Amino acid sequence: MIARCTVDYEGRLHAHLPEAVRLIMIKADGCVAVHSDGGAYKPLNWMNAPNRLVVDPDTGVWRVTAPRTGDTLVITVAEVISDITHELGDDPGLRKDGVEAHLQELLAADPSAIAAGLTLVRREHPTGIGPVDLLCRDSTGAAIAVEVKRRGEIDGVEQLSRYLEYLNRDPGLRPVSGVLVAQQIKPQARVLAADRRIDCVEVDYDELRGVESPDLRLF
Amino acid sequence: MGMKFRCERDKLLEAMSAAGRAVTSRGGALPVLSGVRLELLGGALLVTGSDLDLTISVNIEVAGSADGVAVIPSKLTADVVRALPSGAVEVTVADEEANIVAGSTEFSIRVIPAEDYPNLIPAEEPGSSLAGSAVTIDGASFRAALRQVVPAASVDEARPILTGVLMVPEAGGLRLVSTDSYRLAVKDLAGTSILGEDQKVLVPGRALAELARIIGDSGEVSLRLAEREASFEVGNITLTTRLIEGDFPNYRGLLPTGHPNKLTVERDALLEAVRRVRLLAQESTPVRMAMGPDGLSLTAATADVGKAQESMAAAYEGEELTVAFNPSYLMDGIEVTTGPEITLETMDELKPALLRSVGDEDFLYLLMPVRVS
Numbered sequence: 036m037i038a039r040c041t042v043d044y045e046g047r048l049h050a051h052l053p054e055a056v057r058l059i060m061i062k063a064d065g066c067v068a069v070h071s072d073g074g075a076y077k078p079l080n081w082m083n084a085p086n087r088l089v090v091d092p093d094t095g096v097w098r099v100t101a102p103r104t105g106d107t108l109v110i111t112v113a114e115v116i117s118d119i120t121h122e123l124g125d126d127p128g129l130r131k132d133g134v135e136a137h138l139q140e141l142l143a144a145d146p147s148a149i150a151a152g153l154t155l156v157r158r159e160h161p162t163g164i165g166p167v168d169l170l171c172r173d174s175t176g177a178a179i180a181v182e183v184k185r186r187g188e189i190d191g192v193e194q195l196s197r198y199l200e201y202l203n204r205d206p207g208l209r210p211v212s213g214v215l216v217a218q219q220i221k222p223q224a225r226v227l228a229a230d231r232r233i234d235c236v237e238v239d240y241d242e243l244r245g246v247e248s249p250d251l252r253l254f
Numbered sequence: 255m256g257m258k259f260r261c262e263r264d265k266l267l268e269a270m271s272a273a274g275r276a277v278t279s280r281g282g283a284l285p286v287l288s289g290v291r292l293e294l295l296g297g298a299l300l301v302t303g304s305d306l307d308l309t310i311s312v313n314i315e316v317a318g319s320a321d322g323v324a325v326i327p328s329k330l331t332a333d334v335v336r337a338l339p340s341g342a343v344e345v346t347v348a349d350e351e352a353n354i355v356a357g358s359t360e361f362s363i364r365v366i367p368a369e370d371y372p373n374l375i376p377a378e379e380p381g382s383s384l385a386g387s388a389v390t391i392d393g394a395s396f397r398a399a400l401r402q403v404v405p406a407a408s409v410d411e412a413r414p415i416l417t418g419v420l421m422v423p424e425a426g427g428l429r430l431v432s433t434d435s436y437r438l439a440v441k442d443l444a445g446t447s448i449l450g451e452d453q454k455v456l457v458p459g460r461a462l463a464e465l466a467r468i469i470g471d472s473g474e475v476s477l478r479l480a481e482r483e484a485s486f487e488v489g490n491i492t493l494t495t496r497l498i499e500g501d502f503p504n505y506r507g508l509l510p511t512g513h514p515n516k517l518t519v520e521r522d523a524l525l526e527a528v529r530r531v532r533l534l535a536q537e538s539t540p541v542r543m544a545m546g547p548d549g550l551s552l553t554a555a556t557a558d559v560g561k562a563q564e565s566m567a568a569a570y571e572g573e574e575l576t577v578a579f580n581p582s583y584l585m586d587g588i589e590v591t592t593g594p595e596i597t598l599e600t601m602d603e604l605k606p607a608l609l610r611s612v613g614d615e616d617f618l619y620l621l622m623p624v625r626v627s
Contacts, residue, residue, distance in 0.1 A: 222411045237412070249540075249625040250580075252435045253606060254503050 036061075039114040042069050042080050046106030052079055054113060059097075061088070063123070067099045067108060082108045134218075134240060139168050139183045141243040142216060146171050148243060149181060149216055149236050162201040170202075178202070178211040187220030187235060192227045199233075257294050257322025257347040261314065263338050263356060266345075269301040269312040270332040272491055275464055277328040278305035286370040289325040292347075294318050302374065303328055308461050309374050309494045310468075325366040326352050334361050374494075383480035384494070389448040391428075393472045393488065399430055399441045400466040402590040402617055407459030408434035418456035418498040420505075423449045431505050432459060437583050438505055438606075438620040439590065448477055456502055457484055461495035468493060508620060513599035513608060515572025517545050521596045521611070525588045527552055527564045532581035534562035540578035540624040545570050545600070554581070577603045578626045587619040 036059045042052040057079070058070040065084035082099045089098045095112040139158070146153035152174030160170035160180070169181035180202055182195040195213045202211040213233040215224070220235045228235050241248045273290045284306075293300040297318050302311040324347040331352070335343065338356040346353045347365060354361045400419075408416035413435075420431040428446040432439050449455070468488050469475060476487040485494040528541060535541050535554035544551040550568040555561035577600055588596065593611040600607045603626075609619040 219412055222414070250436070251604060251622045251625055253433060253438055253508050253620065253622050254435060 036112075036115060036119075037117040038112045039116065040069075040110050040112045042111075043109045044080050044106070045109075046101070046104060050080065056116065059110060067097075067110075069108075069110065080108060082106070135183060135185050138185070138216075138218070138238070138240060138243070141240075142181070142183060142238070143169055145243075146181075148238055149214055150179075150234075153179065162198050164197055164201060167195075167198040167202065170208075178208045179214055180211050181214045181216055184215065184217040185219075187215050187217030187224045187228075187237075189221070189224050189227055191215055191217065192224050192231060192233060195233055196231050199231075256320050257292065257324055258320040258345070259294050259299055259316040259318040260342055260344045261299070261316035263335060263340050263343045265314055265316075266343055267332065267335045269299070269314045270328070270335055272312045272468065273301045273303035273310050274328045274332050275467075276303040276305060276308045276310040276493075284370070284372065286325055286366050287372075288328060289366040289371075290328045290331070291323065291325045291368065291371050292345075293323045294321050296321065304372070304374055306372065307458065307496045308464065310464065311492045311494075313490045313492075322347060323368045324352060325368045325371050326363060327366065331363060334363065384478040384483060384485045388476040388478045388487065391443075391446050391448060391475050391477060393469045393475050395443060395446070396475055397466045397469040399443050400462050400469075402441050403430045403432045403439040404459050404463045404466065405432075405586045405590060406434060406437045406439035406619070407432040407462075409459070410434070414498055415456065415500045415502060417459055418502070419459050419462050420454060420456055420502045421449060422454040423447065423451060431502070433503065433505060435503075436580065436622050437587065438508060439587075440505070440509070440618050440620075442616045444616065449479075453479075454502075455479060455484060456498040456500070458495055458498060461493065465493050508606065509618075510599075510601070510606065510608060510620070513601050515545065515570070515575055515600045517543075517550060517568055517570050517598040517600075518595055518612065519550060519566065519568040519598070521588060521591060521594060523566055524550075524596065525585070527566055528581060528585055528588065531562045531564050532585070534560050535581045538580075540626060541581040541584060542576055542578045542626070543598075544574075544576040545572075545598075546574040572600075575600060575603065577607060578624045579607075579621060580624055583621055587621055590619065591617070 038059060039054060039056050041054045044050040060068045065086055067088065068078035068081040070078050082101060087100045087102060097110040099108040142148060143155055143158045146155050153171045156170040156172055158169055159166040167180045168183045171179045171181055173179055180198055182191055184191045192215060195215055199211055199213045203209045214236055215228055215233055216236045216238055218238060218240050220237055225235050270290060277290060278287050287305055291302045297315050299314050299316045300311055302309065334354055338359055341356060344355045350365055352363045352365050403419055407419055416434055422429050424442055426447060427442055427444040428448055430441045465486050468491050472488050478485045483494055483496050485492060531541055531552045531554045534556055536556040536559055539554060539556050542553045547570060549566060551565045553563045587609045591609060591611045593614060595612040596609060597612055598607055598609050603623055606620045606622050609621060610617060
């Protein structure tokens with residue numbers, strides 16, 4: 036809804052927004068957010084779900100209450116300029132950035148760039164806690180889970196460790212070992228990976244793409 | 255245990271600053287390492303800073319009145335001492351505070367629990383892997399050599415081997431080698447024999463940069479080597495560093511045996527020209543060097559910004575050739591050469607170029623060009 040309104044918040048602090056035209060969003064999960072025409076993603080005021088929204092059509096007062104804390108957000112609508120309801124459908128989730136997704140694609144096309152003899156079983160192999168980027172087999176037939184990142188950091192090692200824990204419960208796959216692949220891997224991530232017996236492989240994005248790097252090296 | 259001593263501000267500041275350079279700037283797992291450790295025994299105060307890889311200890315004479323050990327915040331205390339009026343400073347550590355008094359100025363600084371400080375055994379003490387005989391080398395020539403090779407060592411921790419400077423025996427002397435894969439510096443110190451025949455060590459470039467700073471005008475450096483660490487003693491300062499483990503790249507295979515093209519140019523004039531022209535080599539664009547019978551022309555251009563061009567006199571033997579270089583790496587190379595004239599030997603626009611001083615066979619700087627369309 037785009038409306039001329041005032042907003043009062045009562046909770047850990049008191050805040051008052053004087054009357055002005057604002058965007059009021061009520062999401063399907065119940066979140067209420069009041070936006071001005073600026074400030075990027077950040078609302079002026081908001082109330083997370085779960086909450087209780089009571090609208091009084093006579094006075095134009097919307098009262099949003101957080102049941103756990105008792106915080107209240109009171110929106111007093113003076114004039115409705117636009118009011119639409121639209122279902123957005125299922126959210127496909129956040130897409131990985133272009134380079135990371137492309138790296139995964141390039142490595143899926145040629146897993147031998149990770150290690151000689153590696154062949155692809157499946158991209159985005161599902162586990163109970165999310166898909167692992169690549170599931171491969173090495174030359175002996177052993178399963179290898181590959182997590183692809185732009186920058187290999189501790190988070191990536193943790194993530195792959197969790198996947199490995201799940202994958203190793205599958206009698207058809209185990210033993211599954213892990214490889215963290217990135218353009219650059221941080222020393223701390225290497226230490227943690229070594230501790231978890233996860234291999235680290237750095238790959239050159241340009242080389243995989245067949246682009247000649249202008250930076251020539253001695254070796 | 256309390257501790258009390260008195261000494262000149264400048265002396266204390268010098269010790270705090272030198273030891274503080276080894277103190278870790280990253281928080282790290284051991285907060286105690288953000289401090290310097292003071293150990294007073296009679297009239298000798300040992301000030302130590304460390305990040306576990308690099309340790310710098312400074313021994314100064316003070317008027318001590320109560321022995322003890324304390325760890326004080328490094329940067330804050332150095333700033334405090336620096337800000338004091340010159341003259342005598344009295345330091346008293348009791349309970350959880352260090353009192354620093356100079357004239358009518360008094361600071362109380364919360365100390366860091368000293369028992370958390372790691373046990374760093376001084377090099378010469380029994381129990382240290384470095385105990386044993388030291389080799390002495392000439393400070394001035396060693397410092398000059400370090401200044402020539404350290405800039406070519408990598409600072410990228412992703413490839414730790416390349417962050418070190420390789421020390422190997424060569425023709426009865428000592429050879430220092432460093433490379434970050436884009437350039438390679440090799441320095442021979444004739445007559446400096448500090449390593450066994452097959453011995454080679456890889457010393458972190460960061461430690462050697464600090465060592466070069468510490469050597470200053472000092473006459474001699476004493477070196478002790480152990481399997482995993484090396485210790486350098488300069489006057490009252492001892493620098494101990496962990497050695498890097500692993501195999502250094504085979505640099506010998508990279509050393510070219512003959513270049514068909516050779517440019518000879520005044521060092522200072524080239525340095526100044528590159529410094530000017532590189533102002534227009536922005537966004538990782540290179541500086542192009544066009545070499546021919548008419549001399550040398552330097553150009554740099556950045557899209558939507560502008561371009562720079564400079565011609566200079568130079569003697570050139572060989573085919574006309576244009577080679578592009580990363581301006582920073584080129585400047586580093588010119589800066590570490592010595593003497594009035596330098597040569598740049600090239601094969602083609604994609605093979606490594608060799609930079610050296612005319613008449614100096616003991617140093618070379620090999621520089622990889624940048625590919626340009």
